[in-house]
Amino acid sequence: MPRNDGNKAAVAQGGGRLGQRQLARQPSIKDIARLAKVSHPTVSRALQGSPLVNAQTAAKIRKIAEDTGYRASAVARGLVTRRTRSIGLVVTTVDDPFASEVACGIEQAANDFGYAVYLANSNADPQRERRVVQALAERRVDGIIVTSSRVGAEYLPMLAELDVPMVLVNDQYPGAFVHSVKIANPEGSRMAAEHLIALGHRRIAYIGDRSGYQSDTERLEGYRDALTRAGIAFAPELAVQGDGRPEGAGDAVRTLLALKDPPTAICCYNDMTALGAMRALGERGLRIPDDVSVTGFDDLFFAAYLEPALTTIRQPMRHMGQLAMDNLFKLLSGEVAVAQIKVDAELIVRASTGPVRAQGRGNRRG
Amino acid sequence: MPRNDGNKAAVAQGGGRLGQRQLARQPSIKDIARLAKVSHPTVSRALQGSPLVNAQTAAKIRKIAEDTGYRASAVARGLVTRRTRSIGLVVTTVDDPFASEVACGIEQAANDFGYAVYLANSNADPQRERRVVQALAERRVDGIIVTSSRVGAEYLPMLAELDVPMVLVNDQYPGAFVHSVKIANPEGSRMAAEHLIALGHRRIAYIGDRSGYQSDTERLEGYRDALTRAGIAFAPELAVQGDGRPEGAGDAVRTLLALKDPPTAICCYNDMTALGAMRALGERGLRIPDDVSVTGFDDLFFAAYLEPALTTIRQPMRHMGQLAMDNLFKLLSGEVAVAQIKVDAELIVRASTGPVRAQGRGNRRG
């Protein structure tokens, strides 16, 4: 005797026939319910592993779900639970090695907790950064992580107004108002400069980022601090600007070499800057470290492979990403989160730094 | 005379009071509706810029939405429209320079079209790749892009079963079943080898990736093709395996240098391999290109900054990402999409390659 279990429900025509062309629709919890001859909530419970459901029926339901290729809709779930289990990650650009390493750590940690991560590039454009953050908010991410945010301080209120938990990584705000993870900039930079001083250098230059960003300010500060402690007067002409990338460093180096009394060592804002500096130095026929020593900051993967290998300050980027994610989780779960996490920098001595040459000032050719 | 516009609707207590602590709830379309004294659908229409709504009321609604900090819920919208306007991007790891450049192009294109991108690392672990793709499907992404997928072919059915439009970038499947964007591997590799041959080299080695991946097979093929055309016999001992990373290249180089008749030039599977090869060569006191010439593949950003700068085959990575995204959009909109997009490779000659030395075979020290 054929049952008439609601055969007017033509809406569910996609239920049993899989492998056809499934243009129809993904199976829903109701489809499974009908097939298993139970109600939807029971299916929901079974699939969530609730102990309240009979082991037999649970097994049957799981079997059907499996066969039918059922995959719960995270969007429907998100609508009712009001939590999407997703976070937004805003970077200036993903192809920046620093950002991508941090992103790696974040993705790893997020994935381990069942969170998905939306990736958004701001291209260092404040207007675009604003837009992507808005978009993230519309998607109802549970939290946001922003690395090396370059937006102006006037934009902070908007972030605050969003009422989305947020963690910044190496943010550029003088007085960060939110949770953040950042490297010990002054200390790291000081270590680099002290290393150079220990090697006998006294004419030490600093090639910075574009001005106005806090990390640059802090690293310059660490550099100056080292000089002061060593009793070396700060020479303004030796502190020049770059742009955080190889290109800008080239110009900076040319400026430095044009000085009456050029430096015997250069502290670079970061490894990218060091990359450009080394290249420009080489183009002038100067040898590293024989003629000029160079230090970087970050310890990007290629630093160890340069010729000569770059002496630099290591940032545990992947780890910093994890810390940011862990902290964000605390924020999400209502636990007390650490407002400011400061990560130790580490000096990695390689071949790009060496003792200053005797009477080694100013000689341009080896 | 005070109106009693439904003051029992205590649910909407979060409507007007902003800037307090808004723990309550994000304002919904209904909150706006009540404030504007219209129905929700009208608000929906107004906010979408429908011409069907009175300009005055539309303006009023928009004003209220603005003041109240309203942001439409993409998750609710996704539930009803069945389109999330999001895509999933699966990479082996984001901190791989190739992947991150491609990701950059994808993110850019997606963002321009109002799409968001979920980032997922597979860590080259097939099991994990399976998991992340499942997770992406649960999130109801409209499409998926996978770069350098390393999963076995047996896994393809699952991807197909997902019924989610998919585009692969430089996939490793022999007979790709889906849409893909890939570089001209054989041609590119052949160009590198021919460049070396033109410089007089005849003992040319090839350091590959781990075996089994198609791009490696194709690049090896291009290398052999160049040899054949030049009438040079293929020497099996000169084709060794690396692992696509600097580490593996070191071992490979040591193997090659132990040969009776070592190579005077090395074609590397990619730039990362070349990085390791150059380093290993340098450790042995060999000079590049005087003693050994080296070529890479990819033209990652650091290639131009190596010492010597690396001669390599350029892949327009960012552009390939855009092409993949464009193609995916076609798939999504039902347009006919190109099944296989093949991108031209370009030889970039720099300083790591030079003419073979007269009687230059086998001399280990410069």
Place this chain on the structure above:
DNA sequence: TTGTAGGCGTTATCAT
């Protein structure tokens, strides 16, 4: 142990 009855915040389909 299971089913019934909402409701999450939108859009879509009807009316009016």
Place this chain on the structure above:
DNA sequence: ATGATAACGCCTACAA
């Protein structure tokens, strides 16, 4: 031009 009303797919009471 606007308003009811009904989905979308899931979860969470509450009832049985």
